[in-house]
Amino acid sequence: MLTYNSKDWFKFIFFFRRSDTVVTLLPGIIGVGLFTWLIAFLELKYLVLTEREYIKNLSVMHSMLTFVISMLLVFRTNSAYDRWWEGRKLWGALVNNSRNLALKLGAMLPQEDKHNRMFYKKMIPMYAHVLSLHLRSEITRLALDEKEHPELAAIDHNKHIPNHVAALIFRRTNRLYEEKKITGDQLIVLNAELLSFTDICGACERIKNTPIPMSYSTFLKKFIFFFVLTLPFSFVLSLKYWAIPVVIFIFYALTSLEIIAEEIEDPFDGDENDLPIVKISENINKHVAELL
Amino acid sequence: MLTYNSKDWFKFIFFFRRSDTVVTLLPGIIGVGLFTWLIAFLELKYLVLTEREYIKNLSVMHSMLTFVISMLLVFRTNSAYDRWWEGRKLWGALVNNSRNLALKLGAMLPQEDKHNRMFYKKMIPMYAHVLSLHLRSEITRLALDEKEHPELAAIDHNKHIPNHVAALIFRRTNRLYEEKKITGDQLIVLNAELLSFTDICGACERIKNTPIPMSYSTFLKKFIFFFVLTLPFSFVLSLKYWAIPVVIFIFYALTSLEIIAEEIEDPFDGDENDLPIVKISENINKHVAELL
Amino acid sequence: MLTYNSKDWFKFIFFFRRSDTVVTLLPGIIGVGLFTWLIAFLELKYLVLTEREYIKNLSVMHSMLTFVISMLLVFRTNSAYDRWWEGRKLWGALVNNSRNLALKLGAMLPQEDKHNRMFYKKMIPMYAHVLSLHLRSEITRLALDEKEHPELAAIDHNKHIPNHVAALIFRRTNRLYEEKKITGDQLIVLNAELLSFTDICGACERIKNTPIPMSYSTFLKKFIFFFVLTLPFSFVLSLKYWAIPVVIFIFYALTSLEIIAEEIEDPFDGDENDLPIVKISENINKHVAELL
Amino acid sequence: MLTYNSKDWFKFIFFFRRSDTVVTLLPGIIGVGLFTWLIAFLELKYLVLTEREYIKNLSVMHSMLTFVISMLLVFRTNSAYDRWWEGRKLWGALVNNSRNLALKLGAMLPQEDKHNRMFYKKMIPMYAHVLSLHLRSEITRLALDEKEHPELAAIDHNKHIPNHVAALIFRRTNRLYEEKKITGDQLIVLNAELLSFTDICGACERIKNTPIPMSYSTFLKKFIFFFVLTLPFSFVLSLKYWAIPVVIFIFYALTSLEIIAEEIEDPFDGDENDLPIVKISENINKHVAELL
Amino acid sequence: MLTYNSKDWFKFIFFFRRSDTVVTLLPGIIGVGLFTWLIAFLELKYLVLTEREYIKNLSVMHSMLTFVISMLLVFRTNSAYDRWWEGRKLWGALVNNSRNLALKLGAMLPQEDKHNRMFYKKMIPMYAHVLSLHLRSEITRLALDEKEHPELAAIDHNKHIPNHVAALIFRRTNRLYEEKKITGDQLIVLNAELLSFTDICGACERIKNTPIPMSYSTFLKKFIFFFVLTLPFSFVLSLKYWAIPVVIFIFYALTSLEIIAEEIEDPFDGDENDLPIVKISENINKHVAELL
Known part of the structure; x- marks a missing residue:
């Protein structure tokens, strides 16, 4: 993602980036242009139709359907934007979640327990990292497809990595509780964050695999x-x-x-408008390191 | 559900799948075509009306009502899509919920307690499975109908299966607590997931039985x-x-x-656009087995 | 509420049920028809106006205001539907809530404690039942009116019945805790459901008494x-x-x-489109009996 | 607020209440009427313009901007209604909250503890009462203004009353816990309600002071x-x-x-359309007295 | 932010504040005016086109696209307003959160524990203060940019200040728990507020750095x-x-x-329409001081 200054009208109007729709649509634009020229040539030169032809009233259909098409495009725009923004919120929640877990563990674990501190310092950002890889893989996108995908079979016996990282984090925390390093009240206080990791993962998968x-x-x-x-x-x-x-x-x-x-x-691909999930997971890494 | 590549315009425009609205509407399209031809024949050949007839101004009514009809269709589209997406979210929550419960129990139960592990390994995915059957049954759709349905009476004394699976899971968990295999703090930590099963079921039923x-x-x-x-x-x-x-x-x-x-x-039927709830419950089965 | 098959176009188009808007609007339709005929008679026969009259351009006003009126109707439709759907969600939540409470108590109470089981088996569905009566009473609708309603004074010293049922349920549960029949952890686990009854009641009252x-x-x-x-x-x-x-x-x-x-x-009246709250409370009765 | 019967079309169309927009707009309506008459006089009598003048095509601008203005008005309507409805929800939440707290304390406190029962019987409805006064005061509306308001300085050293009532309630509850009159589990069960008072207050202030x-x-x-x-x-x-x-x-x-x-x-003023917050706080008083 | 009286139409229509769009758009308005004059001159004086020219029918394109552009502008308006209002809600939540934490600690800490009371009296408003600075800094806005920003490198080794304040608050609270000054039940009761600080910070950052x-x-x-x-x-x-x-x-x-x-x-800049986050953090300071 590129951060931009939305007030710079000049640049937005006259520059065409590679991902600009004008560029993507170029073949279509040329095709539509040629088609219109062909119709113009046929109607004006060949058939020599004039403005009094009945075909001219076809425009009544177009003006009637303009509302329907505008409404539909707005529906499309809204639902696509909602997914994008929900994706952004989920990754924002992942940031908060990682911070809160680090902050709480930072206070609960004794300062000298280097071993456990190291574990969380490594595993919390790890979750964001493996989730970003998971969301960009083709298997995730096709998880709900009913067709067979033999081309993916080779990779398919890889397990669900984010789940395994979450399981490691939960198991370690439960062990701290069983070893009385944290109390039951503290376990309850930690619960929301531990739970939230897989919730975020599931919601991202939903956005990814259900257009x-x-x-x-x-x-x-x-x-x-x-x-x-x-x-x-x-x-x-x-x-x-x-x-x-x-x-x-x-x-x-x-x-x-x-x-x-x-x-x-699909906000998790690496396109110019997509969410900077790699950058976000780097930021998580930085912040968690500060807090533990 | 078929996962598709939304960028493949060519295929979308020129291929007609069996569930395409053009196919469903074919009889209507033919009827409307014949009706219009009939009116055209009557007005042009029989009555020989010209463009100066007052009837032509009827179009003012149509242009006035176009807004109303477009708005209504958008309202219809939005509310239908919201149900579909809410259904998807609920099944996403079921996935998360099953994963979280498996993950927590996997950490809390001693590694050697094969008996209880086996129980949850079987019952957690079972819930998703019976829910998918429950949501496709005709009894669920008609649960709130005020008319009598004698044709369904034979099956009606079957009980509410998902509730029974949820009750089994909760009872086992409560017994673990009473046998001190899990502590009170751990019971509180497990509570959200246990509760969530029936909440998801109830919300899906709501979407199903209330158009x-x-x-x-x-x-x-x-x-x-x-x-x-x-x-x-x-x-x-x-x-x-x-x-x-x-x-x-x-x-x-x-x-x-x-x-x-x-x-x-109604997003839980087996139509091409409907949610892949069978596929999702298979995925739950796979993930839970990995985690317990 | 009647459950219907939304795909049966033929029946929807040609049959007129008693609650159809065409039926309700009949007097208005006749009135508007007569009025238009009167204007037509006056303009065409009496004043003999032609299409060149300035009054014809009045249509410019109508086409300008069509947008405003369509938008307003959509706003009206959306806000009414949102209330109806919120009402449905609340009753769905009541179903879930009753089920969860029954399911949890079913697991927590010893199998032989017939006395307490009987109490909850009766009181949980009772709440849904008294709530449905409460929501259909005229006093509830006028609870926030600033005018005096002497005609309702006779009934007014009846107390708020749903609150009393909720109080009975909570008191019994608290007594179980004090008598150590359930532990503190279990009380916390039960808390969400106990709380939810009055929350649902309050939200339904809000929809009822605030158009x-x-x-x-x-x-x-x-x-x-x-x-x-x-x-x-x-x-x-x-x-x-x-x-x-x-x-x-x-x-x-x-x-x-x-x-x-x-x-x-107002989705709680007994109209054809209103929510089947009586049917829902019967279903709650059936499901709770199965679970306790 | 007046509760009304929305189906009484006749009364709505032909009666003009004091708060009707027709009444409020009367000066504007007269002004616009005079202005239009002036333009009509100038164009028709003085300049003697005919329909063929170019100025007539100005209507193309108006028809183009009609959409924009309709959309904007709908945006305005939606956002204003959302605030009003959110305000109603918040006061509904306050009702639920007060009821739940009364109901729980009614069960937890021993029947003979008249002293503490009296305290909560008085303080819970007090919160709703002081909040309604707080929300109608001018200081609350201007809390975020960056201009100085010397005219309000005299009252400004009054403290934030709702906060003080909330503090009294929380302190008493905490003392009950410290005196072991309620257990820790019960404190946790009461927490949600205690917290909710200031949350509701803050959200109402937000609606009030941020147009x-x-x-x-x-x-x-x-x-x-x-x-x-x-x-x-x-x-x-x-x-x-x-x-x-x-x-x-x-x-x-x-x-x-x-x-x-x-x-x-601004739904908290005393206008005819505003929320009946005084009536609601009276109802809270009545319901809490029944439950404690 | 300036609090205004929205009913003062006269002032709104005839006065132009510095931030009025008319002022911002002045260069554009002049440019468009000149351009239109140029086209008018060319078409009317130079080419001497008349109303019968085909170019006149270009207006059919504009009327067709008017819907699309209106819809898009409403989408833009809605999504911008949602961010602004979400920002306001977050700062409202920060107010509530600070109040609740102060109120609870005020009740839990013994009256004579001046030391800890002083700490929270200082640190709770401190969070709002450093967050307001954090949200106005350029680093926060560019946190997700993929381009390098060497001009910000000098400041970049400053750490994430709000996180550090939150860590201090959490650590102190955990120490109170370990020193048995507050019980485990009280820690659980405090948890929601402690957690909420970083959640609010993360959500504000999301709004700030993702247009x-x-x-x-x-x-x-x-x-x-x-x-x-x-x-x-x-x-x-x-x-x-x-x-x-x-x-x-x-x-x-x-x-x-x-x-x-x-x-x-971007509701956190200091513009006239932006949120008064400095004023809000001053108010938090005042209210917290009252409560502790």
């Missing part, structure tokens, strides 16, 4: 496709060759939102 | 029906026979959203 | 009224007598949403 | 003002003197929403 | 830019030189929303 229902994704793409491809028929009659940039701009505006939503929806 | 209020469902269907069926009267005058594909496309766009919402609303 | 602010309700009704009553003036000129069904349909669409919202907003 | 960001409030008012004041220029040409009621109605619809939002936003 | 995904910010700015810059081409033909104020007003309305969202999004 929005396929039927919405399919319907929206089909809808945009037919909507944009019927635009030239009426626009060419009222705008002539000016219809080409107009259709392109509408295509760009509508598909950009879908493209951005697709990218944002 | 959105019937009056919304009825009103929306009536509204779409009259809206689409009055479209041809004015469109035929401005678009002639082109009105047929136009009315069909509008019909397709509006009803698709309602159709998808109906399917998504 | 949305009167100013929104008033404004929306006034707005719809003036909006619909000014429609005929311009529509009659462009649609002649066709304006009658058109105005009726717009009136139907807009007021239906308000009518449904009014009904849904 | 929505001033920039939104300013922008919305400026926007409505310029939007409405440019309406007559084009409307007069298409509607002649009919523009006067039309502009008035649009002005009424848009500003009403802002006016209602302003009133709802 | 909305750059792709939305970029897309929205590009979209507004092209939308506004193509407006004059068609408006000039229908509105002549009147197009200049019209385009300026549309530009003002659209960009204002983006500008306000940018400012609100």
Whole structure:
């Protein structure tokens, strides 16, 4: 993730980064442009239609469906953004959780118990680290797929690493309790943090392996496709060759939102807009080391 | 559920899966097409109406109601998606819960206590399994219906299975406490997970047996029906026979959203868009076995 | 509540149940129809206005305000549905709560302690039962009214029944603790459920006795009224007598949403769309008996 | 607050209460009416403009901005309603909290301990009472203002009363624990309620002293003002003197929403739409007396 | 933050504060005005286009995209406001938390233990104070940036101050427990507040260092830019030189929303609309001193 200054309008408007939707959409933009030119050529040169043709009234359909498509895109944008923001919250909770556990153990363990301090100093940031690897792996994304994935079979007998780290941390803490190094009251006080690790992991996995229902994704793409491809028929009659940039701009505006939503929806990949989970786990490492 | 790559536009646009709304709507599409053709024939050939007829201004009604219908469809889409996503969250919580319980018991029970370990290793995934069966049964869906269902009477004396599994787990845990195998502090630490099983079950039942209020469902269907069926009267005058594909496309766009919402609303059936609860309970089985 | 199959379009479109908004709105529909006919008669026969009259441009006002009215109706729909769904969640929580309490006590109380088991077997479902009566009484609805209600004075010295049942349950549980039949750790484990009863009751009372602010309700009704009553003036000129069904349909669409919202907003009455709280409390009775 | 029957359309439409927005807006309505008349006079009599003037196309701007203004008003309505409803939830939580605390103490304290029972019987409802006074005072509203308020200095050395009542309750409860009148387990069970008092107070203060960001409030008012004041220029040409009621109605619809939002936003004042916090604290008094 | 009276319409409409968007947008407004004038001059004087030109139909594109842009701006407004309000809630929680901790310790610590009372009286408000400094520092904003920031290197070896204050508070509380000055039950009762400090800090950091995904910010700015810059081409033909104020007003309305969202999004800066975190931490200081 790149931190940016949102007030720098000039840079945002005139520079095109590699992940900009204009770049991603370039082939589509060219295709739509050519298609509109073709329709314009057919209607204006070949069929010589005029503005009085009935086909011109097709625009009534487009204006009627504009609301529906706008609403749908907003629904798409909201649900994608909610996942992204929920992902960010979860990693924020992981940071808090790691800090709190370190802070509590730092106070409960005797200053001279180097051995146990070392253990937690290593294992707490370890959890964030293995979780970040876990969330970027292909197996996690396909965990709920009903198709077989023979290509992943080789790796599949690897166990669920974050669970194992969590189990190590819990076992050590329980042993401290059994050895009376911490009291029962202190165990209860530690419980929330211990529990929270796997909760966060499970919620991240949920975001990762469950995109929005396929039927919405399919319907929206089909809808945009037919909507944009019927635009030239009426626009060419009222705008002539000016219809080409107009259709392109509408295509760009509508598909950009879908493209951005697709990218944002899975916030744990390494894309430019995705969450900086590697950076966050480095920060956890730094903070925990300070506290223990 | 099929995991899909949302960036594959080509496949989404040109392939029609069996659950695609186009397929479901085919009879309706044909009906609406024929109806529009009939109106077109009547108005253009039989009555020979022209664009100056007053009926053409009917379109003012449609443009006014477009907002209302779009808003309603978005309300419908949002509430259906919220149920689906809440269902997903609940099953995610069930995963976390099962993992946490396994992880804690794995640390608390002595390594050599094979007997109790075996019990939990079997019963924790069992809960997810019986819950998935419970949620797909017809009795669960009709639990709040005020009509009599004599056809279900034969099965009705089966008891509430998930509750019984939860009771078994809780009883065993309480016995461990009474036999001093776990301390009171540890019982408190285990409490959240034990409690959470029935909470998740109850919330899933709520989603299953309470669709959105019937009056919304009825009103929306009536509204779409009259809206689409009055479209041809004015469109035929401005678009002639082109009105047929136009009315069909509008019909397709509006009803698709309602159709998808109906399917998504009950996320525990085995449809293509529904939650992979069987797969999830298999994953729970695998993870719990690793941890105990 | 009637459980319904949302996919049965045919039945929804062509059958009119007694609670259908069309039925409720019938007087209004007739009134609006007559009014539009009157305006049509006056403008077309008496004043003989033509389409070139300035009054026709009144439609610009209507198209401008359509957004505002649609947005408001969606706000109304959302807030009413949220109350209904919150009410459903609360009763779902009551189910979970009763189950969990029964399940825990079933494990904690010795099998032979028939006396206490009987007590909880009776009192836990009793709470749901008295709550359902409490929520349907007129006193509950008017609990926050600042006007005097002398007609209710006779019943008013009845005390708050759900609170008394909750107090009985809590007192018995505390006595079990004092008599050392359950330990302190077990009391803590039971605490969440004991507490939850009155929380649920309070939240249901809130939904019952606090409708949305009167100013929104008033404004929306006034707005719809003036909006619909000014429609005929311009529509009659462009649609002649066709304006009658058109105005009726717009009136139907807009007021239906308000009518449904009014009904849904108080989800504890016995209407067809309301929550089946009696059925739910019967189910609680059945499940608790199984678990204790 | 007045409890009302939302189904009484007739009364809502034809009666104007003192707090009705029509009444509040009367000066504005007259001003806008006069202004529109002035523009009408100038354009029609003095400049004798006709419908073919370019100024008539100004309406294109208004139709474009209608969406933006509707959306903004819905954002305003939603955020104001959310505060109002959150305020209601908080006072509902205060009711639950007071009941639960009374109910628990009623069970824990020995029946003969009149002294402590009396204390809680008096202090629990006292908290609701002082909170209601606290929330209606001007000091609370201005707690975060950065300007100096010398006019409030005289009262400012009064301390934070709700905090002091909460401190008294907590201190007494802690003393009961130290005197072994309640056990540690019981203290933990009471903790949630004791904590909740100040949490509710803090959340109410937040709603009271933080209106929505001033920039939104300013922008919305400026926007409505310029939007409405440019309406007559084009409307007069298409509607002649009919523009006067039309502009008035649009002005009424848009500003009403802002006016209602302003009133709802601070739900603790004594306005007709505000929360009945005095009534609620009386109810708490009644219920707590029953339970202790 | 300035507390304001939202009912003072006159002042809001006619006064322009320094942070008003009109002031911020002045250069843009002048630029857009000049650009529109240029297009008007070219089209009307140089090319002498008339209303019948095809370019006039460009307005069909603008009316189609108006919905999309309004929806996007509302999405932007909502997500920015949510952050601002979440920030306010967090600081409200910090107030509650500090009060509760002070109130509990005030009751638990013996009246004569001046030493420990002094410690908490100083350290609890200290946390709010160092957090407010921490949230205004540039390092916090850039904590997740992947670029190197050599200019910040000099300060970077400063440690995470709020964590250290939290560690001091927790350590002291744990020592009180070990020295038996507070019991285990009391430690559990104090746990929620101790934990909450770092949770609040982490959540504030999240809001601070994670703006909305750059792709939305970029897309929205590009979209507004092209939308506004193509407006004059068609408006000039229908509105002549009147197009200049019209385009300026549309530009003002659209960009204002983006500008306000940018400012609100980071609620911890010292801007006029930002949260009064310094004032809040002063209030915490005052209230805690009263309670301990």
